[in-house]
Amino acid sequence: MASNGHDNIPDIVIGRLPIYLRALNRLADDGQEITSSHELGQRLGISSAQIRKDLSHFGGFGKQGTGYQIEYLQEKLRKVLNIDREWEVALIGVGDLGKAIAHYRGFADRGFHIACLFDSDPAKVGQEIGDYTVQPMAALQQAIQDKGIRLAMLAVPVQHAQEVANTLVESGITGILNYAPINLTVPKHIQVQYIDPVVGLQRMTYYLED
Amino acid sequence: MASNGHDNIPDIVIGRLPIYLRALNRLADDGQEITSSHELGQRLGISSAQIRKDLSHFGGFGKQGTGYQIEYLQEKLRKVLNIDREWEVALIGVGDLGKAIAHYRGFADRGFHIACLFDSDPAKVGQEIGDYTVQPMAALQQAIQDKGIRLAMLAVPVQHAQEVANTLVESGITGILNYAPINLTVPKHIQVQYIDPVVGLQRMTYYLED
DNA sequence: GAAAAGCTGTTATAGTTTTCACATGAAGAA
DNA sequence: TTCTTCATGTGAAAACTATAACAGCTTTTC
Structure with a gap:
């Protein structure tokens, strides 16, 4: 996969971000406000460790002991993926x-x-x-x-x-x-x-x- | 990915077979009869070694010095993928x-x-x-x-x-x-x-x- | 307010996938 | 025929990816 000025984050990781975002959208639709790598992983059939590791490439979006604030994580992922615009x-x-x-x-x-x-x-x-x-x-x-x-x-x-x-x-x-x-x-x-x-x-x- | 009675061929390999088949279909449409892992690889942006290795999981479909007979390889791949039927x-x-x-x-x-x-x-x-x-x-x-x-x-x-x-x-x-x-x-x-x-x-x- | 439980971010380890490199066989040229 | 070229199939090495495990911070429980 082509890569330009970006850091060297594996393309396979980038490919999973939209999937995470899609799952977050569903959770948000259900009115949920917080989630965890474990919950996300269960829904997606992915290990929680992988989700944490993927996200950690872009900074710490979660909070120890609590998990991830869904709205905040959505926002961050949209920014990473460059879709915080039309x-x-x-x-x-x-x-x-x-x-x-x-x-x-x-x-x-x-x-x-x-x-x-x-x-x-x-x-x-x-x-x-x-x-x-x-x-x-x-x-x-x-x-x-x-x-x-x-x-x-x-x-x-x-x-x-x-x-x-x-x-x-x-x-x-x-x-x-x-x-x-x-x-x-x-x-x-x-x-x-x-x-x-x-x-x-x-x-x-x-x-x-x- | 779920796996049943099958050999333990990596799912990632299975996922590439339809892509190979699709490329073979195009070559066949153009009237070509023989191709090589190198030619296929160039078209698909995949290394020739990977194509040879993927195919080798299912047997030797090619001929040294010559390459792969397109029609024969299509047939074999269809069989592997279980699409030699409707x-x-x-x-x-x-x-x-x-x-x-x-x-x-x-x-x-x-x-x-x-x-x-x-x-x-x-x-x-x-x-x-x-x-x-x-x-x-x-x-x-x-x-x-x-x-x-x-x-x-x-x-x-x-x-x-x-x-x-x-x-x-x-x-x-x-x-x-x-x-x-x-x-x-x-x-x-x-x-x-x-x-x-x-x-x-x-x-x-x-x-x-x- | 102390102890327990929960969850992240990260380092170390294990596993998977890709690439390399070459032995071997086929086809064509001289 | 013999030599050169070409291309496969494959074992070994390298690169990459996923999992495991844990230190450290938060929240909840008692």
């Missing part, structure tokens, strides 16, 4: 999947705002989805640069994914959430995360007896 | 997300067949989606048992996810692909995989300078 995201591809993404509340709820939509299909360009109008691919580079957008979600057919990814990189995007079932080749300062539900299913079938 | 999957929740899942071609293309749909909303029950009719939750247990379904995709609102998961487990489901942003608590013989795109985004923002 991020604008471009969405490329508004087929069934893209539309579902555009309508999904979970992004906005957690600070990711879909700020523009693009599709190469002339029949889709001009459609209104949510608050925005689908723009043609030709407008992509300009729009992204004008708005200073740095994150994109890629929901185009697999055949076009690499090509669109190249365009995104040229436009200044530095993080791509890729829904197409293909490994993208990108310069190493570009982050890519993959969403491929079939991978999840295949991983489970390995453990299923016939 | 799997039926239940889908619970047919909101925007569930509908997009139901329409997504990628599942059927890779051997996962959505065999029944459920929703608790009476307004949705009875709707036709794809080839199937949305059934009420009350019909879930019976339908899953009758069809012998073992995998489920969970696309219900986060508030109901744990409760529905409990029902699924009671019905005999042993693998859950969970789209709700919550960690499920399940007996340890149950597999769970999480699809939470926001986690992917949050993981990327960590590396973005302000």
